[in-house]
Amino acid sequence: MMPLRETFKARGHPNVRSTHRTTLMTTTDDHLSTKGDCIIAVSAEKGLRDLDPRIKEAIRRExxxxxxxxxxxxxxxxxxxxxxxxxxxxxxxxMVIRKSGYICDRTLMIRADKAACDIDNFMIELLRKEKCQISLIIEASL
Incomplete structure (x- = not known):
């Protein structure tokens, strides 16, 4: 079965630190303080609530x-x-990606294989550019 796919845009921010060891996050907010060390993209076109119901259904499947x-x-x-x-x-x-099994209304996936700290330095430099256009693609499959 082909994975369901949803694509949307976000942008970078000078305060992207990408040092968090267990999570990675995107947000529709346009501001980012240096405390948000898991946030890798701002001004995202979508939060979790905005995802297509079909991809949400696929993500919720056992x-x-x-x-x-x-x-x-x-x-x-x-x-x-x-x-x-x-x-x-x-x-x-x-949208929060978690290495742990913790679930809340911000969680997109659990038991992830990477977190913010795993993004290489070259890409982090790109994500720090305010004009940086980012494509975010979510895929879900059984």
């Missing part, structure tokens, strides 16, 4: 795999994890 692909200026970073029937996928502004 045994589903979820992938987030981050693309900018020819560089790609991919993180893979798992969906869960308990995910609400309801937060209006945030």
């Amino acid at each position: 045994g589903s795999t979820v992938r987030l692909i981050i693309e900018t200026e020819g560089k790609t970073f991919t993180v893979e994890g798992f969906g869960d029937p308990r995910l609400t996928l309801s937060h209006p502004s945030d």
Whole structure:
């Protein structure tokens, strides 16, 4: 079965630090303080609440795999994890990828294979540019 796919845009920010060891996050907010060390993209076109109902259904299936692909200026970073029937996928502004199994309304996937700290320095420099256009691609499959 082909994975369901949803693509949307975000942008970079000078305060992107990308040092968090267990999470990675995107937000629709346009401001980022230096405390947000897991946030890798701002001004995202979508929060979890805005995702297509079909991809939400796929993410909530038992045994589903979820992938987030981050693309900018020819560089790609991919993180893979798992969906869960308990995910609400309801937060209006945030999407959080977690290495742990913790679930809240901001969680997109759990037991992910990477976090913000795993993004290489060259890509982090790109994500720090305010004019940086970022494509975010979510895929879900069984």
